[in-house]
Amino acid sequence: MSYALSTLWYERQRYMPAVLAVAFSCLLIALQCGLLLGLFSITSIPIDESRADIWVGHPAVPSVDLGMPIPEAWQSYLALPEVERTEPYMEGFAYWKKPTGGMELVLVIGTRLGPDSIGAIKQLTPELRTLLSEPSSIVIDEGEFARLGIDKVGDTAEIINKRVRVVGTVKGLRSLAGPYLFCSLDTARKILNPPPGQCTFILAKCHKKSDAPKVVAHLREFPKKLSPFTTEEFSTHSQLHWLFKTKAGIALGLAAALGLLVGAVVTSTTLHAATVASLKEYAVLRALGIPRWRMAMMVISQAFLVGLSGIIVSLPVIFGIAYLGNVVAKVMLPPELLGGAFAITMTMAMCSGLFALRSLRHVEPVTLLR
Amino acid sequence: MIATMTMQDLGMPAVAPTTTPTMKAEGITRSFGSGDTKIFALRDVSLELYPGQITLLMGPSGSGKSTLLAVLSGLLHPDTGSVTIQNQDLWAMTERQREAFRLQHFGFVFQGYNLFPALTARDQLEMILRWGNGASARDAREKTDEMLDILGLSKRAHLRPLQLSGGEKQRVAIGRALIKQPGFVFADEPTAALDWKHGQHVIELLRAAAHDQASTILVVAHDSRIIPFVDRVLLLEDGVLFEGPEKPGELFNANPVQTGY
Known part of the structure; x- marks a missing residue:
């Protein structure tokens, strides 16, 4: 040498x-x-920024942003000793009508807003959650104003003929495809209009995060074909989907x-x-x-x-x-x-x-x- | 420095030339080309080389000197004939056996110095011991320093070829040939690129190796000034070998020009 x-x-x-x-x-x-x-x-931001340990979706779900309706009643499958609580999660693409003209595809994400919420992203402060509890209120990333054709917090726009109002902004959550619109479950349902008793995902929080893989393994044995993931698995699953599909x-x-x-x-x-x-x-x-x-x-x-x-x-x-x-x-x-x-x-x-x-x-x- | 150091300083006894040959070549023929263009470089050459002797092989350009050297040293396969050393036919061995034999017994000095430009004089010698003999870094260093001392290059050991004179480079090349104490040394025109002062040093080093280390040394050269320093002269012309005068020095003193080489 x-x-x-x-x-x-x-x-x-x-x-x-x-x-x-x-x-x-x-x-x-x-x-x-x-x-x-x-x-x-970026595609797995909603997963990575949530507090959920387990995500349950439609059997054919390829990625977090491509969820399909599932019965909210599936929460009963998660009634297990290791699981602390569950909650529904609404999500779906919709067309945003820009006040300046034109349309923009957006991803509407509706979660519970309480302090114990599992699905709400960590960046939603108590103040923002209070504001979001008002019907038709949304929060966007501070970098998305131009893309959405609006100027400031307080501006309004239409999504599928339903008026929404921007009540606040968050940082570092710009999306790869359509901008993320964070809102309450009720607002999301109002915009997306899912069939009654349906949601997009069911999220669960375990008493101990380390139990999540065990619970997921248990759920996979159900005759009802759920699609359960730990948070880490679902994050990787979503990223790989975009990696190979695009x-x-x-x-x-x-x-x-x-x-x-x-x-x-x-x-x-x-x-x-x-x-x-x-x-x-x-x-x-x-x-x-x-x-x-x-x-x-x-x-x-x-x-x-x-x-x-x-x-x-x-x-x-x-x-x-x-x-x-x-x-x-x-x-x-x-x-x-x-x-x-x-x-x-x-x-x-x-x-x-x-x-x-x-x-x-x-x-x-x-x-x-x- | 060169005059005061001998191979005995390496712990090897001086051995007087004996009459038992160390190398015996018989019926060597070597040709190049085929059909009408076939040329015979060597024609039925037989010879014996002895330990403790430095033998000079002379001949005009194209006479087959280098071809004979290549055949005797295991580098070029003859058409016919044998080269026997220690009762082993060099050309009956496999390539790998011949390579191992060369490693154990042969040293080479070529006209071009062919030194690695990036390596120091010390590295060039150490490399042979470490790569060839598997010597430890410490042993290789000790032996190399002894050899550099004999070569008069102790103070130039850290220099690279570009920083050495032609004579110094050829001395490093000789050190590379002698460092593993081979029984045979083959030198092809070792003084051709040197002035006589440095050429004389080089031939004295080879002579010391023959006389003090009992090595069998074959030198191919044109330079007739080497003749007084050798023990024996062989002449090659058109692929045919002739024995030179019994006392080479007399040949030189009598009429050096008439050797024609």
Whole structure:
């Protein structure tokens, strides 16, 4: 390894393109996946910001924002010792008629508003909940005014010929698709007009959160086909639905794959050229009987060091761009994602090294004799 | 420095040349091409090399010197013939066996220095012991420093090839060939790129290895000034080998120009 390190440092100008290519690959993978994760975490905001431990929906529910009506009476299935209480949750898409003209698809979310509410998002303060208890009151994210064609709190608009009034705002809850409108259960029912006795989800709070998986497992055994999830499961389920169902995931994934390919080609070419440049030196070693695998290890070590250097170079850039990116979008970089990006990049670098080994086939000591 | 140090300083006794050959080549023929373009580089060459001797192989360009060196050192397969060392036919071995044999017994010096540009003089030598003999870092360092001392390069050990003179680079290359104390050293034009002062140092180092370490050394060279320093001269012309004069020094003193090489 020390000979490989000496070579890499001494001939750093030669290896620089490979290091930069690896850094570029690592950067693309980490940021694309971070952006993807950030993007799709938006789809599970109503789940992540609630206090529920268990979500029960229609058997065919693909995502939290695509709920279907279920009987409120299903709450009886949750009458279990581990469950503290349950409540219905209303949700559905509707068209918002902008006062300025035009329509906007919105997601109406109706929950109970009391202090013990399970479904109400954590950002709803007691003051906002009091205001929402007024019929036809809604709360929106402070960044959605322009999208909804209104200017300020207190403005009104129509949803399916029903007038609603914005009574307050929350922060950081902008949606991926239609803007979220948070309101009471009654307001949601008034807007969405579901069949009598129906809701979209049933939420449950356990005495101990750790009991949630056990309760969910129990519910899955019911002959009645419920679709129960723990909060974490439903959050992931919703994100994965959007990840695989939308073209955005494929596009970002392809961009990351392209970055990986560019990195692999440049790294492999650089290592190959560096090995070819030292063919005579390797030929002397071969003449002296040094086994070929020693030279192969030298090339592989160089590949490893190029990979490591590229990852180290990419780190400050990743965090810098992610910091800037969070101003306009959400970039999430959990340790698992970064670890995965590093592992993929390093694997790419090592594979490039293996590919460059073909140059060692040209090492022929007899060519040194003139 | 070079004059005061010998291989005996490495703990190896000086061994007088013996009459038992260490290498025996018989009926070596090697051709290149085929059909009308077939050329014979070596024609039925037989020879014996002895321990403790430095043998000079001379001949005009294209006479087959390098081909013979390559065949004797296990780098180029002959068409016919055998090369026997320690009762083993080099060309009856598998490639892997021959590689292991070269590792154990052979050292090489080539005309080009072929040193890794990024590695120091010390690294170039240590690498052979660590990669070839599996020596520990400490052992490799000790032996390398001893060899660098013999080569007169102790104070240049930390320098890379670009910082060394041509003579110093060739001394490092010789150190690389001798560091594992091989029984045989093959040198192809080791002085060709050097002025005579440095060339003389190089040939003295090889001579010391032969006489003090009992190594069998075969040098291919054009330079007739080397003749007084060798024990034996072989002449090759059109692939046919001739034994040189019994006392090479007399050949040089009598009429060096007329050797024609």
